[in-house]
Amino acid sequence: MxxxxxxxxxxxxxxxxxxxxxxxxxxxxxxxxxxxxxxxxxxxxxxxxxxxxxxxxxxxxxxxxxxxxxxxxxxxxxxxxxxxxxxxxxxxxxxxxxxxxxxxxxxxxxxxxNPAKYFAKALHKAMKGLGTDDTTLIRIIVTRTEIDMQYIKAEYLRKYKKTLNDAVHSDTSGHYRTFLLSLLGPNN
Known part of the structure:
Protein backbone atom coordinates (compact mmCIF):
# COMPACT_ATOMS: atom_id res chain seq x y z
CA MET A 1 0.00 0.00 0.00
CA ASN A 114 9.08 34.87 30.10
CA PRO A 115 5.94 32.94 31.09
CA ALA A 116 3.86 36.11 31.55
CA LYS A 117 4.63 37.23 28.00
CA TYR A 118 3.84 33.78 26.61
CA PHE A 119 0.48 33.52 28.39
CA ALA A 120 -0.51 37.13 27.63
CA LYS A 121 0.09 36.44 23.94
CA ALA A 122 -1.84 33.15 24.09
CA LEU A 123 -4.78 34.87 25.82
CA HIS A 124 -4.79 37.66 23.24
CA LYS A 125 -4.74 35.12 20.43
CA ALA A 126 -7.62 33.19 22.06
CA MET A 127 -9.79 36.33 22.01
CA LYS A 128 -8.59 37.89 18.75
CA GLY A 129 -10.92 38.14 15.78
CA LEU A 130 -14.27 36.43 15.40
CA GLY A 131 -15.10 33.86 18.03
CA THR A 132 -13.21 32.89 21.13
CA ASP A 133 -10.95 29.92 21.77
CA ASP A 134 -12.78 29.12 25.00
CA THR A 135 -10.66 26.07 25.77
CA THR A 136 -7.46 28.12 25.77
CA LEU A 137 -9.06 31.02 27.63
CA ILE A 138 -10.37 28.78 30.41
CA ARG A 139 -7.23 26.64 30.62
CA ILE A 140 -4.89 29.60 31.04
CA ILE A 141 -7.04 31.62 33.42
CA VAL A 142 -7.89 28.64 35.63
CA THR A 143 -4.36 27.22 35.77
CA ARG A 144 -2.47 30.52 36.18
CA THR A 145 -4.80 32.37 38.59
CA GLU A 146 -2.92 31.39 41.74
CA ILE A 147 0.51 31.23 40.16
CA ASP A 148 1.35 34.34 38.16
CA MET A 149 -1.84 35.97 36.90
CA GLN A 150 -0.83 39.40 38.21
CA TYR A 151 2.27 39.28 35.98
CA ILE A 152 0.25 38.05 33.00
CA LYS A 153 -2.24 40.89 33.50
CA ALA A 154 0.58 43.46 33.68
CA GLU A 155 2.20 42.05 30.53
CA TYR A 156 -1.15 42.01 28.73
CA LEU A 157 -1.70 45.69 29.56
CA ARG A 158 1.85 46.60 28.52
CA LYS A 159 1.67 44.73 25.22
CA TYR A 160 -1.94 45.35 24.14
CA LYS A 161 -2.73 48.68 25.87
CA LYS A 162 -5.91 47.18 27.33
CA THR A 163 -6.47 45.35 30.61
CA LEU A 164 -6.98 41.61 30.47
CA ASN A 165 -10.19 42.08 32.47
CA ASP A 166 -11.52 44.50 29.82
CA ALA A 167 -10.59 42.09 27.02
CA VAL A 168 -12.34 39.18 28.76
CA HIS A 169 -15.35 41.38 29.54
CA SER A 170 -15.75 42.44 25.90
CA ASP A 171 -15.23 38.92 24.52
CA THR A 172 -17.49 36.90 26.85
CA SER A 173 -20.95 37.16 28.38
CA GLY A 174 -23.26 35.94 31.13
CA HIS A 175 -22.20 33.58 33.89
CA TYR A 176 -19.16 32.59 31.84
CA ARG A 177 -17.92 36.21 31.90
CA THR A 178 -18.68 36.53 35.63
CA PHE A 179 -16.78 33.31 36.35
CA LEU A 180 -13.67 34.33 34.38
CA LEU A 181 -13.62 37.86 35.81
CA SER A 182 -13.93 36.49 39.35
CA LEU A 183 -10.85 34.35 38.71
CA LEU A 184 -8.95 37.32 37.29
CA GLY A 185 -9.69 39.46 40.32
CA PRO A 186 -9.73 43.26 40.42
CA ASN A 187 -9.06 45.23 37.27
CA ASN A 188 -5.63 46.73 38.03
Missing amino acids: YSEDLLKRLVSELRGKLELLLAYVSTSRYEGLEVDREMAMKDAKALYKAGEKRLGTDEKTFIRIFSERSRAQLAAISAAYHDMYGGSLKKAVKSETSGKFERGLLTILQCSE
Missing part, protein backbone atom coordinates in the same frame (compact mmCIF):
# COMPACT_ATOMS: atom_id res chain seq x y z
CA TYR A 2 2.65 2.57 1.08
CA SER A 3 6.32 2.37 0.35
CA GLU A 4 8.44 1.11 3.20
CA ASP A 5 10.56 4.28 3.04
CA LEU A 6 7.49 6.46 3.57
CA LEU A 7 6.36 4.38 6.55
CA LYS A 8 9.84 4.48 8.09
CA ARG A 9 9.97 8.24 7.64
CA LEU A 10 6.53 8.73 9.20
CA VAL A 11 7.42 6.58 12.18
CA SER A 12 10.71 8.43 12.53
CA GLU A 13 9.03 11.86 12.33
CA LEU A 14 6.28 10.98 14.78
CA ARG A 15 8.61 9.27 17.23
CA GLY A 16 10.48 12.51 17.99
CA LYS A 17 7.30 14.42 18.67
CA LEU A 18 5.84 11.64 20.80
CA GLU A 19 9.09 11.31 22.74
CA LEU A 20 9.12 15.05 23.43
CA LEU A 21 5.55 15.04 24.65
CA LEU A 22 5.95 11.95 26.81
CA ALA A 23 9.28 13.10 28.22
CA TYR A 24 7.97 16.54 29.06
CA VAL A 25 4.81 15.37 30.81
CA SER A 26 6.34 12.39 32.60
CA THR A 27 9.63 13.80 33.86
CA SER A 28 9.70 15.21 37.34
CA ARG A 29 11.77 18.35 37.39
CA TYR A 30 13.04 20.67 40.07
CA GLU A 31 11.10 23.89 39.43
CA GLY A 32 12.84 26.22 41.84
CA LEU A 33 14.67 29.39 40.89
CA GLU A 34 18.20 28.12 41.57
CA VAL A 35 20.38 27.87 38.47
CA ASP A 36 23.56 25.89 37.86
CA ARG A 37 25.62 28.14 35.53
CA GLU A 38 28.19 25.45 34.78
CA MET A 39 25.45 23.01 33.77
CA ALA A 40 23.81 25.76 31.67
CA MET A 41 27.06 26.22 29.72
CA LYS A 42 27.46 22.46 29.32
CA ASP A 43 23.88 22.11 28.06
CA ALA A 44 24.27 25.10 25.71
CA LYS A 45 27.33 23.41 24.22
CA ALA A 46 25.47 20.09 23.89
CA LEU A 47 22.56 21.83 22.11
CA TYR A 48 24.97 23.61 19.77
CA LYS A 49 26.71 20.33 18.93
CA ALA A 50 23.32 18.63 18.46
CA GLY A 51 22.07 21.32 16.12
CA GLU A 52 23.89 24.18 14.46
CA LYS A 53 27.36 22.61 14.54
CA ARG A 54 26.38 19.46 12.67
CA LEU A 55 24.55 18.40 9.55
CA GLY A 56 21.12 17.28 10.68
CA THR A 57 19.79 17.50 14.21
CA ASP A 58 20.25 15.21 17.19
CA GLU A 59 16.65 15.51 18.44
CA LYS A 60 17.29 13.28 21.45
CA THR A 61 19.64 15.86 22.96
CA PHE A 62 17.02 18.58 22.52
CA ILE A 63 14.35 16.33 24.03
CA ARG A 64 16.54 15.37 27.00
CA ILE A 65 17.56 18.91 27.91
CA PHE A 66 14.19 20.56 27.25
CA SER A 67 12.33 17.92 29.24
CA GLU A 68 14.69 17.51 32.20
CA ARG A 69 15.65 21.11 33.03
CA SER A 70 13.60 23.56 35.09
CA ARG A 71 12.22 26.73 33.53
CA ALA A 72 14.88 28.79 35.33
CA GLN A 73 17.62 26.44 34.13
CA LEU A 74 16.34 26.58 30.53
CA ALA A 75 16.40 30.38 30.67
CA ALA A 76 20.02 30.18 31.88
CA ILE A 77 20.84 27.73 29.06
CA SER A 78 19.34 30.15 26.54
CA ALA A 79 21.43 33.02 27.93
CA ALA A 80 24.58 30.85 27.94
CA TYR A 81 23.89 29.79 24.34
CA HIS A 82 23.71 33.43 23.29
CA ASP A 83 26.88 34.33 25.20
CA MET A 84 28.83 31.37 23.82
CA TYR A 85 27.67 31.31 20.19
CA GLY A 86 26.34 34.81 19.51
CA GLY A 87 22.93 33.62 18.34
CA SER A 88 19.74 32.89 20.15
CA LEU A 89 18.63 29.41 21.15
CA LYS A 90 15.20 30.32 19.76
CA LYS A 91 16.71 30.91 16.29
CA ALA A 92 18.66 27.67 16.56
CA VAL A 93 15.47 25.74 17.37
CA LYS A 94 13.73 27.40 14.41
CA SER A 95 16.53 26.54 12.00
CA GLU A 96 17.13 23.00 13.27
CA THR A 97 13.57 21.72 13.80
CA SER A 98 10.18 22.00 12.16
CA GLY A 99 6.47 21.43 12.58
CA LYS A 100 4.98 20.38 15.88
CA PHE A 101 8.37 19.46 17.29
CA GLU A 102 9.61 23.01 16.64
CA ARG A 103 6.43 24.51 18.09
CA GLY A 104 6.74 22.33 21.19
CA LEU A 105 10.35 23.31 21.83
CA LEU A 106 9.62 27.00 21.21
CA THR A 107 6.69 26.90 23.61
CA ILE A 108 8.83 25.34 26.33
CA LEU A 109 11.58 27.90 25.68
CA GLN A 110 9.20 30.89 25.64
CA CYS A 111 7.55 29.72 28.87
CA SER A 112 10.95 29.39 30.52
CA GLU A 113 12.22 32.81 29.43
